[in-house]
Amino acid sequence: MNQKRSEENIHKTFKKEIFEFFENEPYAKFLGIKLLELGEGTATAEIEVEAHMLNSHGTAHGAVIFALADFVFAAACNSYGKTSVGLSTTVNFMAAGRASAKLKAVASEEKKNNRTAWYNIRVESEGELIAVMEALAYRKSGYFVPVEEMEKPIPESL
Amino acid sequence: MNQKRSEENIHKTFKKEIFEFFENEPYAKFLGIKLLELGEGTATAEIEVEAHMLNSHGTAHGAVIFALADFVFAAACNSYGKTSVGLSTTVNFMAAGRASAKLKAVASEEKKNNRTAWYNIRVESEGELIAVMEALAYRKSGYFVPVEEMEKPIPESL
Amino acid sequence: MNQKRSEENIHKTFKKEIFEFFENEPYAKFLGIKLLELGEGTATAEIEVEAHMLNSHGTAHGAVIFALADFVFAAACNSYGKTSVGLSTTVNFMAAGRASAKLKAVASEEKKNNRTAWYNIRVESEGELIAVMEALAYRKSGYFVPVEEMEKPIPESL
């Protein structure tokens, strides 16, 4: 069994814990965001635009679109068990999200360095692209999953 | 009495209506955002970070910080009664917002053209700058306040 | 022959003129940027990082990377012959571009509305992704190619 503490193996070993970590995120639960998929540097989630999520013009509040995009960004950049936080996010709003519509967001990883990683997030509603987020994460040195439980790699010389 | 339909006069005439328009915004009410001040191209609001507004790492969710920043941005760019929507927003996160802390955001106008306007938003918590948003609004041709009620300017020749 | 003045047909009819329009852009020529490909909402270009394009730390100046990214953005959003200008651009720098390296940028269209359009631009050097730009264009009402030369569509009833 490969126990090497690579990012890939940490993700595989703790995928269930990381998934639950984000499923139980207080603000996402409060809004009713559902995490659908979690992979290495990727995440997909959706939300239904309810009446209390509208702006005064009667469409989905930009901050709800952001919340969904930010959620998959956070799940994707934390998918390796390494505590990561958002440094900078740019959102371009392309179309309004309608009341009662379902919004879906997908985050994909553009690049991952030691301390920094970049993600592109697309938000769609009823097949139409309504927003794109470009996001930069800072990767801290600690882990929020018990990586110390993983055996250290067996030295090759044995 | 100056009844000229300038942006300045529309703001003055309908300031109360515009203030209430944003006070009653569904999502802002749902989150408990309080609009404190509204001026020409400016707005100030605050929110208290409650338990359901946290992320999994235990600090204020970035999407809550965004919601507050976006709210003052929307109030500021709609302060002339002209329907305006967010086109692009960039948020840089500088420090974590703590649980139970009060966050305050101030939007100020950088420039206003016919169709586009730009705003700088600063979010502070307990005296510390925790996020800055740079935002671009698209100004539609319609108004969400009854500008037709305003008398047309009396011709100077009379 | 389909002479309908669609964006697609304007692009096809004036592709050569639009290509030359950007090949001859003063600043791009000055820097030595080469336009390699132009399509509907897409463009590819490259530049060689010369000694005068470095920053004080000895790597490709961020403004040179930006110039290349901005060039393919401009070519892509102007590829329909409609005069378009950049409203907002966000660039994330992921790795340094080395002296003497060749940089290549590709712009692709995310969405196009009547007045606004969005593009994602990737800049690579020696196979490594070194920067990503997310860009928003404003589409003016005029054209910089002689669309009036195109015949109006023949009415279907004839």
Next chain:
Amino acid sequence: MNQKRSEENIHKTFKKEIFEFFENEPYAKFLGIKLLELGEGTATAEIEVEAHMLNSHGTAHGAVIFALADFVFAAACNSYGKTSVGLSTTVNFMAAGRASAKLKAVASEEKKNNRTAWYNIRVESEGELIAVMEALAYRKSGYFVPVEEMEKPIPESL
């Protein structure tokens, strides 16, 4: 004499070297950018829009405006002698820069942490605000000025 190696003192001690470091930046020299002022986390510079700096529409190329903004950003975040690089920059273009016009950019520091720092840059032309940049810098651990020449602080107990 206060020889404490604070960021403030490093700036004061090596201000002349840092100023020259940026005055001699290859790309800035190539473009004719002039550094006017350098302070702690601040910088001012200007450029004259020459014929080779135009875009195909006949106005100042966005990449020239960016180059000036990026230059004062770099000077400001490197003003403490600590090697700093740009991670993310967002530029909103508000008005065209005219041919032969002089552009002036001012960078001011919004916040500075150990590893990250944020700057707001305003670019004006003939008194009009034409662009705003919001920029994030990553601060490396090394210095590009000889801080080891500075005496260590005399222990208080002496």
